[in-house]
Amino acid sequence: MTPAGGYIGVQEWNSTGETGSPVTREQPPLALDRLKALAAAPELRAAADAMPVDHRLAAEPDTGPVTPGGSISATLSRLVPHGIKIVRKSGPDDDGFGYVVLGDGRGTSLVQVNVQPDMRDVEGELFGPDAKVLPDGTKVVTHRQPGEKGIPGIVWWSVDTIRPDGRRVVISAFNSGAQNTPATRETPALTMKQLEAFSTDPKWHPQG
Template identity: 65%
Template sequence: MPVADHDPLGDEHFGERLTDALRDTGSTFRTDQALLAARGELHGRRLRTRRWAAVAGGVAGVALVGVAGAVLLPGGTGDRQREAAAATSPAARAASATPAGSVTADALVGTLKKLLPRGSFSSQEGRGTDTPAAGRTVSPYARVVYDDGRGEASVAVSVNRLLPGGEEARQTAQCPDGAFIAFDDCSAAKLADGSALVVLKGYEYPNRRGGTKLWSAELVTPRGEHVSVREWNAAAGKDSPVTREQPPLDSAGLKALATAREWRAFAAAVPVDPRASAAPPARGGSVSAALAGLVPGGLKVVAKGTPDPGFGYVVVDDGRGRSLVQVNDQPDMRDVEGQLFGAGAETLPDGTKVVTRQGPGEKGIDGIVMWTVDTIRPDGRRVVVSAFNSGGQNAPATRKEPALTMKQLERIATDPKWLSLG
């Protein structure tokens, strides 16, 4: 990765982009994840599957990061036409036309140090809007190693602008789903000025290893200004020893830092990414509800996802332990069919191509396995169904194998019900 593209907020921002990418292209997909959500997720990009995969250290990466080689990120061949279409939308044109000023790294770092409670600083870094980034929109950020007398902690803030009313803005204003993201507490609130604020107390790693905590605050204003605060109980996010029991800022401190007026001024100077997408077009029904209706007999649905276009999940139990089952539904993926369904794909009598995979889960938790059936119909509709031997991607295994067989997963993926979702 070029130095100019390095993001000291860490892999969590990669996951965020991945998650969002998969959701934005999901209309193309969710890992998230986001991106291999950017958020298989995010941005799972949210992974997408959700952008929150990034926040909690691991969206929506939930949905397809586990499908090795199957995640296509923005900028790849299959996404160029979609990006061009998004960039020419009236909302994107209006947003990107907003005059943008200059935000320097020094100004961001200085503001972060000024807004933190009294303490000492041992290192700092940042990036402004004037930093080259291969022609793409970048998120300015500042990061410091801060000590309030109770041990060193990494604290970072990034600012950018989202398309007001768009999908990314909506996702950012929600708490993550506990089926995918391990966290201790999350609150989502609407502020007096109409801004959305989410405060999350989670972990750097999905299996909570090492005791590294990652707490965050996400602020999205009605005008699309986005402020993202991250803090750790260590001097760095990943692979750094824990230096204190908790990150330095409690929920009130995170809120105070994220809502400081200085950040909004910086965010207002950042152009909206021209690829930003509005909410995806309405679909014919809930993916989670459709999946629940296809669960084989003998399996009890004990939980399911909320209505969401392109992605859904259920947790089933056959009396021998819970099993997470998730599905990604993409209307037209013919432009990348050759990349995803090669010579090893099976072709069914109706022309549907099928690829199957069995392997370990991608969440860093021992014993988790993931079984996947990936399909594409002649009209390009792609349905990917995955099952785990656990009730959540961040939870320990509850059984040796998923509750559904590969044949059952294939029957779900090839069911004509998906055609009715639009």
């Protein structure tokens, strides 16, 4: 949010599209500091300030980090069940997107989380009539699909959620320690039920 009330958001993925496109690399191309520099560019601020103000956003500004606590990996680590080891994780500045690699003695498993503050503008595209709706209004969709092309045996499980306020949490798990390396196990270290519990946990939300 700029001082004049303009809103700038910059996002990137490790594929050619947000959904429905195969993964092409382990991590998105730009580091977090470069994304922040891009969002703060004077040219973008000038363009944002020239647009009509969304009074809904202006009335409820969100000046804090996307992830409560400011770290995806720290929040995710607190959710990992007892008995599963965290082999490695993204750094402390991974606000918005981060990962952990889990090990339970049966092979490593990459788990990624993406938190986006307000995605109501694309809610209809991402969450169709078949989406599960929880008692608090959160919508949930799940996906099981092959991983990156050319990598033997990779499977990709994901749970996509959006709350009534538009906050979206997407969690993905793989049966390998990276998206672009051969499978180390038959399925990811976390079940789909666990992934859904992770993605709907209050820890991802400011009031949590």
